[in-house]
Amino acid sequence: MTKSKSAYSDPGKKGKLDTHIIVVWVDNEAGVLARVVGLFSGRGYNIESLAVAEVDLKKGISRITIVTTGTPQVIEQIKLQLGKLVPVHKVANFMRGDKKIIFKEMALLKIVADSSKRNKVIKICKKFNPVVLDKTQKSVVLQITALRREIDMMMGDLKKFGLVSVSRTGAVAMTRGSEVFK
Amino acid sequence: MSKLYTGAEIVFKCMEDQKVEFIFGYPGGAVLPIYDELKNHESIKHILARHEQGAGHAAEGYARSCGKAGVVLVTSGPGATNVVTALTDAYMDSIPLVCISGQVPTHLIGTDAFQECDTTGITRPCTKHNWLVKDVKDLAKTIHKAFEVATTGRPGPVLVDIPKDIQFQKTKYTNIKKQKKLNGKTNNKFSQKDIEKLVEMMGKAKQPIFYTGGGVINSGPKASEHLRELVSITGFPITSTLQGLGSFPGDDIQFLGMLGMHGTYEANNAMHDCDLMINIGARFDDRITGKIDEFSPKSKKVHIDIDPSSINKNVKVDLPIVGDVSDVISSLIKTIKKNKLNFIKSNKENISKWWEQIAKWRSVNSLSFINSDKTIKPQYAIQRLYELTKNKDTFITTEVGQHQMWAAQHYKFNKPNRWMTSGGLGTMGYGLPAAVGVQIAHPNKLVVDIAGEASVLMTMQEMSTAVQYNLPIKIFILNNEYMGMVRQWQELLHEKNYSESYTAALPDFVKLAEAYGCVGIRAKTPDELDQKIQEMINVKKPVIFDCLVDKEENCFPMIPSGKPHNQMLLGPNDQKENKITGKGKTLV
Numbered sequence: 001m002t003k004s005k006s007a008y009s010d011p012g013k014k015g016k017l018d019t020h021i022i023v024v025w026v027d028n029e030a031g032v033l034a035r036v037v038g039l040f041s042g043r044g045y046n047i048e049s050l051a052v053a054e055v056d057l058k059k060g061i062s063r064i065t066i067v068t069t070g071t072p073q074v075i076e077q078i079k080l081q082l083g084k085l086v087p088v089h090k091v092a093n094f095m096r097g098d099k100k101i102i103f104k105e106m107a108l109l110k111i112v113a114d115s116s117k118r119n120k121v122i123k124i125c126k127k128f129n130p131v132v133l134d135k136t137q138k139s140v141v142l143q144i145t146a147l148r149r150e151i152d153m154m155m156g157d158l159k160k161f162g163l164v165s166v167s168r169t170g171a172v173a174m175t176r177g178s179e180v181f182k
Numbered sequence: 183m184s185k186l187y188t189g190a191e192i193v194f195k196c197m198e199d200q201k202v203e204f205i206f207g208y209p210g211g212a213v214l215p216i217y218d219e220l221k222n223h224e225s226i227k228h229i230l231a232r233h234e235q236g237a238g239h240a241a242e243g244y245a246r247s248c249g250k251a252g253v254v255l256v257t258s259g260p261g262a263t264n265v266v267t268a269l270t271d272a273y274m275d276s277i278p279l280v281c282i283s284g285q286v287p288t289h290l291i292g293t294d295a296f297q298e299c300d301t302t303g304i305t306r307p308c309t310k311h312n313w314l315v316k317d318v319k320d321l322a323k324t325i326h327k328a329f330e331v332a333t334t335g336r337p338g339p340v341l342v343d344i345p346k347d348i349q350f351q352k353t354k355y356t357n358i359k360k361q362k363k364l365n366g367k368t369n370n371k372f373s374q375k376d377i378e379k380l381v382e383m384m385g386k387a388k389q390p391i392f393y394t395g396g397g398v399i400n401s402g403p404k405a406s407e408h409l410r411e412l413v414s415i416t417g418f419p420i421t422s423t424l425q426g427l428g429s430f431p432g433d434d435i436q437f438l439g440m441l442g443m444h445g446t447y448e449a450n451n452a453m454h455d456c457d458l459m460i461n462i463g464a465r466f467d468d469r470i471t472g473k474i475d476e477f478s479p480k481s482k483k484v485h486i487d488i489d490p491s492s493i494n495k496n497v498k499v500d501l502p503i504v505g506d507v508s509d510v511i512s513s514l515i516k517t518i519k520k521n522k523l524n525f526i527k528s529n530k531e532n533i534s535k536w537w538e539q540i541a542k543w544r545s546v547n548s549l550s551f552i553n554s555d556k557t558i559k560p561q562y563a564i565q566r567l568y569e570l571t572k573n574k575d576t577f578i579t580t581e582v583g584q585h586q587m588w589a590a591q592h593y594k595f596n597k598p599n600r601w602m603t604s605g606g607l608g609t610m611g612y613g614l615p616a617a618v619g620v621q622i623a624h625p626n627k628l629v630v631d632i633a634g635e636a637s638v639l640m641t642m643q644e645m646s647t648a649v650q651y652n653l654p655i656k657i658f659i660l661n662n663e664y665m666g667m668v669r670q671w672q673e674l675l676h677e678k679n680y681s682e683s684y685t686a687a688l689p690d691f692v693k694l695a696e697a698y699g700c701v702g703i704r705a706k707t708p709d710e711l712d713q714k715i716q717e718m719i720n721v722k723k724p725v726i727f728d729c730l731v732d733k734e735e736n737c738f739p740m741i742p743s744g745k746p747h748n749q750m751l752l753g754p755n756d757q758k759e760n761k762i763t764g765k766g767k768t769l770v
Contacts, residue, residue: 077495
């Protein structure tokens with residue numbers, strides 16, 4: 001058995017990883033996204049997807065939605081560390097699969113194929129609200145909205161039907177019902 | 183119409199309103215308008231360092247010894263990058279610093295202009311917050327906010343980057359209004375319920391321990407007073423981290439000494455075997471906990487900290503109390519006195535068995551060493567320094583390495599804010615400039631930098647600063663010609679392959695002292711040590727003291743890597759250790 005030659009301790013047992021959606025309300029000022037993203041990279045947290053845009057033009061508030069994986073301890077740290085940043089107003093944390101929360105992601109799919117294959121694609125996408133945004137003799141650009149993993153699946157399934165390009169927004173989230181996260 | 187001020191004037195107006203007395207800095211092209219304005223503000227004195235890192239550490243020393251924010255002023259580009267080490271050091275040890283940096287004019291930003299760098303980008307991960315001021319109208323507000331962020335909640339460094347054109351532009355200045363609402367990032371809303379729960383846990387505990395840290399010092403002198411009262415009325419043993427030394431008297435019978443990698447046998451064993459651990463203002467650092475999986479397995483853990491993100495970061499605790507240490511302890515004392523008068527009397531009996539156990543650990547005498555009458559043992563040098571300076575109100579700074587640990591082990595502190603050391607970042611070269619800052623804050627006190635010869639050479643140029651401002655700092659070098667801690671790890675972990683840890687061609691420190699215009703003293707043997715130390719104390723000028731010590735001495739006790747608190751390596755004096763010499767050392 002090789003002995004550790006480090007003066008640091010060995011890593012402990014790895015906990016179970018969960019996927020969480022972290023929503024952060026921030027002042028829309030220069031460098032704020034870099035602060036949030038830098039916190040993740042600097043502390044070794046994971047970012048699966050990230051979506052950001054201003055949601056309150058008057059107050060200049062942006063809403064950042066980050067999908068991340070980590071042990072419960074790491075997720076708690078992410079929340080607390082984000083809360084310490086000066087331009088951060090509030091932080092919400094939802095576990096994937098939480099029934100009270102709506103998660104959605106939009107994707108644009110470009111399919112280059114003959115019309116029968118293209119129609120098949122639209123049919124397969126039926127339950128993800130497909131909208132045809134552009135159509136030519138050879139191609140179609142399709143918009144779908146779905147869960148992250150559903151889009152993951154579609155990307156695999158549609159390869160053989162001429163899917164050549166995908167653009168995704170990253171997941172966004174909102175609570176169900178009349179409640180608003182404070 | 184109210185008067186218009188230039189950006190440079192506003193910088194000083196803000197500092198006057200913030201009651202800043204000293205700025206530590208170094209001029210350069212992009213801050214010249216601010217330097218030009220300096221002459222018009224008599225209440226603010228500028229201390230010219232010899233390197234921006236030195237300015238930063240001096241400001242840290244100033245801040246730590248007097249509790250106010252340290253102010254640093256540097257130019258753009260290299261000025262800003264040189265101060266990054268000091269900012270990171272302050273960030274790790276929670277020291278309030280306000281750094282003002284010059285920047286190239288706004289129209290040149292992003293063009294790779296002369297002495298341009300992305301200062302806010304570079305310093306983003308090593309400050310609590312930073313700002314690039316792009317409009318002179320935002321300047322006053324930003325600087326006041328900077329002071330607020332640096333000094334509230336868990337303190338830390340901030341940086342305000344001011345382009346040169348902004349320093350020239352004019353605008354109105356309005357003084358700060360006392361803000362009712364803080365920035366929303368301070369947390370001091372602990373509940374009385376939690377306090378009562380803690381009192382209950384304390385009443386039940388049979389093997390309790392207080393584990394205190396730098397948070398007690400940062401919370402102000404009142405916190406140390408409260409802590410002393412709390413420890414005295416409970417009768418519990420107390421141990422402290424490196425940063426917390428001085429918040430509780432080092433020579434008190436209830437004090438077990440420092441804990442952690444080079445902590446005492448009694449402190450670490452008590453941490454391992456306790457049934458109630460009350461962490462006050464410490465952060466379960468890896469040098470403290472050792473192997474996390476086996477850290478204090480039987481205890482209920484309570485964590486009092488002002489920073490909510492410190493809770494459950496490294497160690498899961500049973501009762502977190504987020505709040506200012508001083509306020510938490512004082513309401514804790516109140517609750518104990520109000521509800522549990524009996525507890526004060528009965529408790530000492532409750533835990534008498536625990537004290538018996540601690541006495542057994544204490545009898546191991548883990549800080550002992552084999553003294554010599556031929557060569558000066560480094561521990562002996564520190565003990566003598568302590569004995570000869572303990573009746574003065576002495577301020578100690580250190581560099582980083584073996585000498586730092588020996589200082590922490592053998593120098594006993596009785597008051598907070600007397601001990602300035604780089605703990606989190608472990609910055610070699612911290613102690614000398616920090617001593618400059620401490621002496622600025624306390625011109626009539628004795629300030630000693632306990633140093634190693636390798637560390638002190640990293641910022642030796644700041645001796646020139648000390649001479650310029652007549653700061654009689656004492657640089658007490660334990661000179662073993664090795665990077666001692668590196669050498670020790672190489673001995674214990676890397677089969678004595680002393681790769682690059684020996685410094686050949688060291689300067690003659692006595693002559694070096696004379697070259698700087700200060701006094702050099704050398705001690706070679708134990709019998710001349712006392713007299714030489716006394717000579718050092720009596721000199722009213724800066725001194726470099728070259729104390730030639732045993733070259734191969736190791737710092738014990740030590741928790742080897744990946745081991746829990748109860749598996750310590752003790753020094754050569756101990757028989758148990760002798761049994762595992764050889765085999766034990768390769769096991770590390």
